Amino acid sequence: MTKGKCPVIHGGATESGMSNMEWWPKALNLDILHQHDSKTNPLTNDVNYREIVKTLDVSSLKNDLHALMTDSQAWWPADWGHYGGLMIRLTWHAAGTYRVADGRGGASTGNQRFAPLNSWPDNVNLDKARRLLWPIKKKYGNKLSWADLIAYAGTIAYESMGLKTFGFAFGREDIWHPEKDIYWGSEKEWLAPSGGEGSRYSGERDLDNPLAAVMMGLIYVNPEGVDGKPDPLKTAQDVRVTFERMAMNDEETVALTAGGHTVGKCHGNGDANLLEADPEGAEIEDQGFGWLNKTKRGIGRNTVSSGIEGAWTTHPTKWDNGYFQLLLNHEWQLQKSPAGAWQWEPIDIKEEDKPVDVEDLTTRYNPIMTDADMAMKVDPEYRKISERFYQDPAYFSEVFARAWFKLTHRDLGPKARYIGPDAPQEDLIWQDPVPAGATDYDIQSVKDKIIASGLSTNEMVTIAWDSARTFRGSDKRGGANGARIRLAPNKDWQGNEPERLAKVLSVYEDIANQTGASIADVIVLGGNAGIEAAAKKAGVDIVVPFSAGRGDATDAMTDAASFDVLEPLHDGFRNWLKKDYVVSAEELLLDRSQLMGLTACEMTLLVGGMRVIGTNYGGTKHGVFTDNEGALTNDFFVNLTDMKYSWKPVAKNLYDIVDRQTDQLKWTATRVDLVLGSNSILRAYAELYAQDDNKEKFVTDFVATWVKLMNADRF
Known part of the structure; x- marks a missing residue:
């Protein structure tokens, strides 16, 4: 060691050192998901x-x-x-x-x-x-x-x-x-x-x-x-x-x-x-x-x-x-x-x-x-x-x-x-009050009626997702409890696809009336039933855990104007942007994921699973990297990480996925899809779930993350 030289290695752990984001500013900073x-x-x-x-x-x-x-x-x-x-x-x-x-x-x-x-x-x-x-x-x-x-x-x-x-x-x-x-x-x-x-x-x-x-x-x-x-x-x-x-x-x-x-x-x-x-x-x-x-x-x-x-x-x-x-x-x-x-x-x-x-x-x-x-x-x-x-x-x-x-x-x-x-015991409108829901109904009977209703898997999963995705851990607002997706202003939000929402809710309201379950519980049970069906189609038998007791809020319990701030203006999990934003689609995905309390791994799981189930907004096929849509397979990750394909930008937020040998178009994708394969950290998760020995682990982990979100607003 040179005489007089400080033996401490400066820079890497001090304020004087350059961070990864300073060295590589185009990289997606995932710290927001893991800071606590x-x-x-x-x-x-x-x-x-x-x-x-x-x-x-x-x-x-x-x-x-x-x-x-x-x-x-x-x-x-x-x-x-x-x-x-x-x-x-x-x-x-x-x-x-x-x-x-x-x-x-x-x-x-x-x-x-x-x-x-x-x-x-x-x-x-x-x-x-x-x-x-x-x-x-x-x-x-x-x-x-x-x-x-x-x-x-x-x-x-x-x-x-x-x-x-x-x-x-x-x-x-x-x-x-x-x-x-x-x-x-x-x-x-x-x-x-x-x-x-x-x-x-x-x-x-x-x-x-x-x-x-x-x-x-x-x-x-x-x-x-x-x-x-x-x-x-x-x-x-x-x-x-x-x-x-x-x-x-x-x-x-x-x-x-x-x-x-x-x-x-x-x-x-x-x-x-x-x-x-x-x-x-x-x-x-x-x-x-x-x-x-x-x-x-x-x-x-x-x-x-x-x-x-x-x-x-x-x-x-x-x-x-x-x-x-x-x-x-x-x-x-x-x-x-x-x-x-x-x-x-x-x-x-x-x-x-x-x-x-x-x-x-x-x-x-x-x-x-x-x-x-x-x-x-x-x-x-x-x-x-x-x-x-x-x-x-x-x-x-x-x-x-x-x-x-x-x-x-x-x-x-x-x-x-x-x-x-x-x-204080008084219910205050800004607390978004929700009454207690019933717990003494036959859960399996409700699920059976949902399955027999003729609703598609993606309809059942999508409505449950749309109901729960408003939850934000920052102030504990939003979420599936209360079923406010059926009330103004939520029912009219563009991101909720009002026409399809109304169709599904009419079915669920009948089932709730017949069984004594709350509509909120029926919505979540419908999502669970859809995921179980998608997993079964992928060759995995699994029961999605469920706990009853969600209530149904009324218009009188809802300060409609205060819910405007909860309107989804983007949803990377359903591959949707309401308009073109200055902020990139993947950064918007991170912000929403953090508000929902998700880790980077959980975010990756949900995106991959939602794609193959077919829950994209408007039924678009961007990021649906599978020939077996509707099955909860790990195909999204398998094909995302497969070097058989190359990615070609065709618009600001749109890419063609083509066969390297034939140059034939195989799929289309957005930035949200591709960042899971390009970002070094997210790709590590994608590779994990693309492995041949992790097909069932993917389903199990997806279900655990799904349940976490469905229960995020249960206090």
């Missing part, structure tokens, strides 16, 4: 969190959190001796990342502990809140996840300041690794204004889907105004779009904005340029802390977070109606905070209506409003709602409590997943 591999979870074999949390002493936990709120620590003192505002911001910024378009974000995984969220500019100093909570997490250990604790802390903070909360449910399981699958935007810098490189806006001000926040690194809107330029009317439009994409209507938006700013304060009494690196970029001696001020005091009244400085209300540690009283009864003017941020301050206000200093209770300062707060006053619709809340404080409190519950539980899933003594 069991190897990252130290509790996999020891703890079932959703069972052990049922033994949590909630009363004791609640008492400990109440005590924490007023136990000010010298290393990070509480404003006015109460941590409520900080804990509410912690919870809000965890839950507020949720977006309806793909159900990703939210508080249900505890992902705020990891990058990028732990170091977002909008999350400045929330690392301190998590450290304050650590003694409680340490005490309750495995019985209390970080995800539940972070969501609960803000709820108890409100309770401690006088709000009658709507309730709380436990059951959020922690992840142990950053969620790299969540697309937060394509900007190359934090807080980049719209119009720059990778801007999330197009047209007049059209925010790209599935994004909800207006800038990289913000939870929702810029508090100083659009691109940092104060204009409450313009900001109102950003607020409306952002909150709609968080599943909130105008009334909920005003309630959350006002309720979030009824307590606590903004921090900007200092120079932001003096702050050190964020937690992910800090030196090791700072123990994961971020944004430290090592040249000035930097805590208490001298804290810098948002850059805006001041409290919104006269009594910032008390739940009251002071927000609307100040906002609506005063005129406001633009001012600059000590940190140089734009904020609104009252033109004329009585001394006793000013909030006191966080440390010196004898000194008072002007209250402040952000541009988003002023939007509640100047936007006509928001103003009407604000006036009503001002006139009826009890109504405001009730609407806020319900909206806060929705914010903190939207991504937890249906009520069946709620755990704990304070979980």
Whole structure:
């Protein structure tokens, strides 16, 4: 070894090394399907969190959190001796990342502990809140996840300041690794204004889907105004779009904005340029802390977070109606905070209506409003709602409590997943309620009637697939339970082939009426029967496992508008794209597979099996690499990996599969078909199932994956 040369091999496992995707950018990155591999979870074999949390002493936990709120620590003192505002911001910024378009974000995984969220500019100093909570997490250990604790802390903070909360449910399981699958935007810098490189806006001000926040690194809107330029009317439009994409209507938006700013304060009494690196970029001696001020005091009244400085209300540690009283009864003017941020301050206000200093209770300062707060006053619709809340404080409190519950539980899933003594019993429309289904009917009789109905194998399998494929593990919405495929808007979605769907459903409804089974169960049983028939045609006798009890939702139980985001716009498993997209077909397949909770191997299995059964949209033959369509054989993989054939592109997403010797066309295929044979990882799975000794393994593994998807929404 050369003298003085470092013996460590740098690059491969450090940030300085080039990743495979950087070396080969055309390769398909499958990390999205395996990012939460069991190897990252130290509790996999020891703890079932959703069972052990049922033994949590909630009363004791609640008492400990109440005590924490007023136990000010010298290393990070509480404003006015109460941590409520900080804990509410912690919870809000965890839950507020949720977006309806793909159900990703939210508080249900505890992902705020990891990058990028732990170091977002909008999350400045929330690392301190998590450290304050650590003694409680340490005490309750495995019985209390970080995800539940972070969501609960803000709820108890409100309770401690006088709000009658709507309730709380436990059951959020922690992840142990950053969620790299969540697309937060394509900007190359934090807080980049719209119009720059990778801007999330197009047209007049059209925010790209599935994004909800207006800038990289913000939870929702810029508090100083659009691109940092104060204009409450313009900001109102950003607020409306952002909150709609968080599943909130105008009334909920005003309630959350006002309720979030009824307590606590903004921090900007200092120079932001003096702050050190964020937690992910800090030196090791700072123990994961971020944004430290090592040249000035930097805590208490001298804290810098948002850059805006001041409290919104006269009594910032008390739940009251002071927000609307100040906002609506005063005129406001633009001012600059000590940190140089734009904020609104009252033109004329009585001394006793000013909030006191966080440390010196004898000194008072002007209250402040952000541009988003002023939007509640100047936007006509928001103003009407604000006036009503001002006139009826009890109504405001009730609407806020319900909206806060929705914010903190939207991504937890249906009520069946709620755990704990304070979980509300009321059915809420946004929970997509489904009644319990019957379990005492004769399952074999139902299956026999389906088989005798004259429906084809691909019809039975396709309808079951279309019903279940809407499931997304991000927020536990969609799926076969509820049979919403027969209700608006699902029944009219192009991807569900409405005419064929109506034909099959008419048969299933008769069978359900005759047997007492739910239509949802009949749909799934039909798919199972079709797969059993396809396997038998391939020479394999197998029974697809089934559990009864799915219910049938009604129109009254369904918020039809909220289901628009679940409409399939592509389905690689059925070889269908609604239109030509900028994103490749195989990348769309990965995104859908991840939402359904599939691994790369399971995705490969389903594509290959669905092709040979003949479930393609519209009956197309792309990727049907078999002369025995309808049989659950491994022919797709055998022919995909056979070097007898070559692939020739004939259109953007269409290929001819031709015999190398004769140049005769044998099959046609899409990118989704061929990526299973071209991508090195996916080809490894394809080769496995193409082997002569794995014909039965293919059927067995396909059935196991099928059952996993059919039961994904059974909680």
